Amino acid sequence: MAMTSFPDTLPRNRLLAEISLWSADLLNLERDMARIAPYADVLHIDVADARFTPGFLFFPDLVARIAEAAQAPVHVHLMTQGDIVVAQARQFAEAGADLVTVHAETGQEGLAALDMLAARGTAAGVALTLEQPLEALEPFLSKVAIVTLMGTRIGIKGAGLDPEACLRIRQLRSRLDARGLGHVLIAADGGIRETTVPDLRAAGADTVVMGSLAFGAEDLPARFDWLRGLGAQLA
Numbered sequence: 572m573a574m575t576s577f578p579d580t581l582p583r584n585r586l587l588a589e590i591s592l593w594s595a596d597l598l599n600l601e602r603d604m605a606r607i608a609p610y611a612d613v614l615h616i617d618v619a620d621a622r623f624t625p626g627f628l629f630f631p632d633l634v635a636r637i638a639e640a641a642q643a644p645v646h647v648h649l650m651t652q653g654d655i656v657v658a659q660a661r662q663f664a665e666a667g668a669d670l671v672t673v674h675a676e677t678g679q680e681g682l683a684a685l686d687m688l689a690a691r692g693t694a695a696g697v698a699l700t701l702e703q704p705l706e707a708l709e710p711f712l713s714k715v716a717i718v719t720l721m722g723t724r725i726g727i728k729g730a731g732l733d734p735e736a737c738l739r740i741r742q743l744r745s746r747l748d749a750r751g752l753g754h755v756l757i758a759a760d761g762g763i764r765e766t767t768v769p770d771l772r773a774a775g776a777d778t779v780v781m782g783s784l785a786f787g788a789e790d791l792p793a794r795f796d797w798l799r800g801l802g803a804q805l806a
């Protein structure tokens with residue numbers, strides 16, 4: 572789904588559901604995408620090359636097919652590092668990603684990737700692992716539409732939310748507001764559970780990256796009624 576004005580098209584008055592396809596049944600990806608389509612504000616795709624993260628995840632040809640079928644904007648989270656990040660970001664943008672996020676840990680290469688994305692009109696984001704200080708985001712903040720903060724160790728599923736995660740979101744929100752960047756969205760990624768979402772929202776998260784919380788739900792409409800109600804209540 573190509574959306575030139577993304578992410579301005581996203582509602583800002585409620586918590587957004589960003590659904591991670593890594594947690595779908597990969598043998599039945601099309602079926603699972605259709606199941607979550609009524610609820611997904613954004614489709615989140617984790618890309619990894621087994622260096623920055625423990626394993627490999629997703630690749631451009633697959634993302635191109637997903638983007639063709641997607642009924643929501645596609646956010647590629649590039650969990651990679653090194654002098655290949657600009658080329659990787661370009662490949663996923665060309666594959667149809669509406670938003671490409673690079674890690675602040677990529678330094679100058681990541682900044683060059685953001686410039687490349689801006690030049691081609693693709694929205695850009697920055698992400699940060701739990702272990703890095705928020706200061707590492709500074710050079711990136713004025714160039715992005717969204718900041719993704721990890722709430723667990725990167726590249727693993729099923730982990731619990733780190734106790735520092737909500738504080739880091741609060742601090743980032745203050746930092747963005749102080750810089751006149753209140754429009755920049757904050758995504759909470761990792762450890763997204765029924766028990767953690769209310770606190771993440773209260774801390775200032777605009778969107779939560781839902782893996783098992785979406786695909787593991789027995790009653791999908793009820794799960795999203797809960798999420799939407801929560802967002803409205805806290806907005």
Ligand SMILES: O=C(CO)[C@@H](O)[C@H](O)COP(=O)(O)O
Pocket residue numbers: 591593594617723724725726727728729730760761762763780781782783784
């Ligand atoms: O991207 C990551 C970890 O890098 C997380 O967002 C996982 O995808 C979380 O999966 P669940 O534990 O929520 O199923």
